[in-house]
Amino acid sequence: MFIYRLIAFRHHSFALVMKKELFVCRLVILWMCFSSSLWVNAQVIDDFSDGDLSLVPAWVGDTGQFVVSGGFLQLNSTGSDSSFVATSCNFISDTMEWRVKVKMSFSPSTSNYARYYLFADDSNLEGPQHGYFLQFGESGSADAIVLYKQDGWSLTPLCRGADSAIANSFFVNIKMLRYPGSLWKMYIDYSAGENFVMEGSVVDAQFNSFSFVGFKTVYTSSNANKFFLDDVYVGRFLNDTIPPYLNSAKIDSDSTVRIVWSELVDSTSSFSISNYF
Helix, strand or coil: HHHHHHHHHHHHHHHHHHHHHHHHHHHHHHHHHHHHHHHHHHEECCCCCCCCCCCCCCEECCHHHHHEECCCEEEECCCEEEEEEEECCCCCCCCCCEEEEEEEEECCCCCEEEEEEEEEEECCCCCCEEEEEEEEEECCCCEEEEEEEEEEEEEEEECCCCCCCCCCCEEEEEEEEEEEECEEEEEEEEECCCCCEEEEECCCCCCCCCEEEEEEECHHHHHHHEEEEEEEEEECCCCCCCCCCCCEEEEEEEEEEEEEEECCCCCCCCCCCHHHH
């Protein structure tokens, strides 16, 4: 009887241990699922390949005035008006990155322009905001991509890309970085590729949290279907770990060598003789 009770006690203890371990496992799995859902909800990735604005990420606003066409989110409205879409995002990390491709098949102006909101504290992009946005289109012929700060209704330009770079119809790929200390850097590839060139930087720390990102368009009837958006990313800094490689090297003369790299390289270091042997 004593032996039986001892065995039963040991079995009972073993069962208690197993239950605790099972509980801990369930807790860990639950935490992982919860953390994963937080990560998914916090970042934004959308190439619009699913063709549905109501799926993750879910877009709100004037969604009936946009369609997914040819892999792009395209404005599909009529008349002279303004339309916007926004999606929830509140992810903050040490270094944040935004990527987006914007295409406008006309020459922008003060009557036909777009804004891509990096920081917005309200999903209604027609109203006052406390955040930051990129503007595509301005008066005159020196149209550039400009980073603005919006404080309520007050707008302050912070930095701008090359003048006249988007004076005509354009298709660009943009990368924005925000470092600790609120240093902003603007990188642009005007051919919509991945060869980004830094075209502006500024330090501004007035706003440090946000709830939404989004796309706002202002247009006349002739351009009511000529705004396009693609490859939206908001999240952690996407560090490029693949170094450039040499595509070719050709001797042009007895004192000149022509080198072709796989991607854009820093002009200072690439012309330093000490970096070659």
